[in-house]
Amino acid sequence: MTGSLAAASAAAPTATLPAHGIQSLAWLLLAFPVAGAAVLLLAGRRADRWGHLFGCVTVLAAFCYGVFAFVAQLGYPASRRSRDLNLYTWISVGRFHVNLGLLLDPLSMCFVLLITGVGSLILIYSIGYMAGDPDRRRFFAYMNVFIAAMLLLVLADNYLALYVGWEGVGLASYLLIGFWQFKPTAATAAKKAFVVNRVGDAGLTLAILLMFATFGTVSFSGVFGSVGGAGQGVTTALGLLLLLGACGKSAQLPLQSWLLDAMEGPTPVSALIHAATMVTAGVYLIVRSNPIYALSADARLAVTVVGAVTLLFGAIIGCAKDDIKKALAGSTMSQIGYMFLGAGLGPPGYAYAIALLLAHGFFKACLFLGAGSVMHGMNDEVNMRRYGALARLMPITLATFGIGYLAIIGMPPFSGFFTKDAVIEAAFDKGGTSGLLLGGAALLGAGITAFYMTRVMFMTFAGKPRWDPDVHPHESPPVMTWPMILLAIGSVVEGWFLIVNSRLADFLAPVVPPPPRPDKIISPYGFAALGMLVVGFLIAWAMYGRREVPRTAPAGHFPTVAARKDLYGDAVNESVLMRPGQWLTRLSVYFDNRGVDGLVNTLAAAVGGTSGRVRRIQTGFVRSYALSMFLGAALFVAAMLLVRL
């Protein structure tokens, strides 16, 4: 009964109605941060004194408008919540017709609130964090660009406008990762992020071109309306190409290598990239394209495999990093892997993937801002082996970071528990060997998550001080602690709020097929995950809590060394892609020099040599010229006579 209902609702997507009322002002969502960026960049140094405040106000204004639009949306009945605001006809060439429109539906609304809400908190925090930086205004301008691009990405009602936002996010991340461009490592990291993202973007580009070639349209409604008539090959190709794009933006295997280097940017950038923008874009793309994935089991399987492998990959890297930000970056990779796993499971997992994404937005922002707060008090030291015993000196940071920690490891009743366990359970419920493998990977990942996060906690806050002599740790100013406190509150209540009574699943139901309603609050898999959590915690306690942490990293065994080197991700890229690429270029250069140039040069040399010899005829003696004239004339006359005869 319920199954047939779900099938019916999935078969007939909810019609999109034109926006009116306050929602017809949805362009304001983009206009605010764009205006912020434009003013801050164009005003130049004149805006240095108030630029950071203006940058916060624009995003806060976007958030306030987002709340109003959200309330307006809740006022509509569930089936009439998808509203489209057509701004103008963007491209109209022959058969190709693209309207630039904003789609306000429950899915995009979740993202709007996450991006602007968490984004504003991070921006407010940045006022304190970047206080000493002479380029603070530029920083806020780029952050506004980032948020504007991400909002365009989630609000677009067609793939082409989404692509514009997608590229804008790539540009903003490049500018922000390389914000301290005087550091060669930061400049390289920015370039790496940009290049790796281009690889993913190629996938998205091809997907959009394939959509246009097959369906003649790139709008969500048009593509999803006619995707049912497309062949199996087309849907699988679309699913895999979109997955490639999503892998690039979300730092999933095999395009994961940029994320750890991206820690070169200022810490609020890492918080923004990891919590609210950028890496969530891939999950959004896959969940948004659910009608395509619904038709291709192969593409869904690919998504789950990528997710499962990456969640273990990221977690293992996180275990070995001594740099607090890189440990957190590994954990982001791992958590996004959970989201991909959930999204790849199809209707049983979409809503939980989004729930985990929203919860992750809060607790990961909380963790990153906490890490930034620790660095702020420790002269920008990032090596956790130089931390220790910060609990007493940074009580607020400890409390907020601790809540984020409990949330990410999935301790009940914090948000990670509800959302992550839902994904693990959905993976096991897939059934069969694949379900067992995917669920097992997710369960193992939960244990590793508990291990590395406990390790971070112990190394940072517990034990004896291992600081450098000139460091005087202190708590951060209120402008930094308040955003952390608000995010911590979110990390406590959000998971419960979203999952219990299937609130989020029901809210998203008009856009995303909902999962079956859970019959009990905690499943056996939930208990298993709790068991893994305890095991992970105990191992970490035995290694880093009970024993003293050495100030220099021990050599370690093979797995540790491998994880410190990002599990040889860069080495693989280097040997599989970079070196053969270099060989290819060298071969081309050789062929060009010897082959093409050789041919042309030989020809030129032959002409030159011949003429060098032939020019000797020009002796400069009038007599010889006269002789040749006479001979020529004689020859001519002879020829004439011969022909006439």
Next chain:
Amino acid sequence: MSPAHYIALSAILFVIGGVGVLIRRNAIVIFMCVELMLNAANLAFVAFARMHHNLDGQVIAFFVMVVAAAEVVVGLAILMAMFRTRRSASVDDANLLKY
């Protein structure tokens, strides 16, 4: 005297002129040889005109004379200039324009 003799004389004069142009080095002599060749041609024209009872050849002989006169003017001017700069009328000395 049949006109054929005149043609033969013209041919002899032409050959003498041609050989003179080829083997002599003094520019003035070469010049005179060129004149000789022109006049040989004139003689041939007139002789052929006489042979064919047609005045065209005689008219052309006048044209040739005019051209020869003009040529003499230009040629002698060049010769003067050449002699002034290099104190020699030998054409072999004026051999700068070569490979």
